[in-house]
Amino acid sequence: xxxxxxxxxxxxxxxxxxxxxxxxxxxxxxxxxxxxxxxxxxxxxxxxxxxxxxxxxxxxxxxxxxxxxxxxxxxxxxxxxxxxxxxxxxx
Numbered sequence: 001x002x003x004x005x006x007x008x009x010x011x012x013x014x015x016x017x018x019x020x021x022x023x024x025x026x027x028x029x030x031x032x033x034x035x036x037x038x039x040x041x042x043x044x045x046x047x048x049x050x051x052x053x054x055x056x057x058x059x060x061x062x063x064x065x066x067x068x069x070x071x072x073x074x075x076x077x078x079x080x081x082x083x084x085x086x087x088x089x090x091x
Contacts, residue, residue, distance in 0.1 A: 004053050006046040009036065015063045016054050023062035030066045047071045 003010040011033045015026055037046065047070050055064035 004050060006049050007033065012050050012054060012063065016058055016061055021062060023065060026063040026066040029063070030070060034070070044071060
């Protein structure tokens with residue numbers, strides 16, 4: 001079986017095929033997918049493509065909701081927050 005280029009293991013595609021899957025289970029699958037992504041790839045582009053490919057036919061599916069949340073999270077800046085340096089920054 002051939003999956004979307006940004007879902008080579010088919011994790012996201014198979015989540016859509018599981019009847020009665022919960023949002024919590026979708027989050028675990030999404031995390032597994034996210035951790036396996038190649039370093040340096042564009043997370044927002046990949047999630048958008050998967051949403052377009054899989055989510056259009058299933059707008060009420062829990063994985064669609066998780067992908068949307070992931071897309072909004074992809075726009076947030078990454079980096080370490082807090083720690084000693086964060087507390088000692090001059091205002």
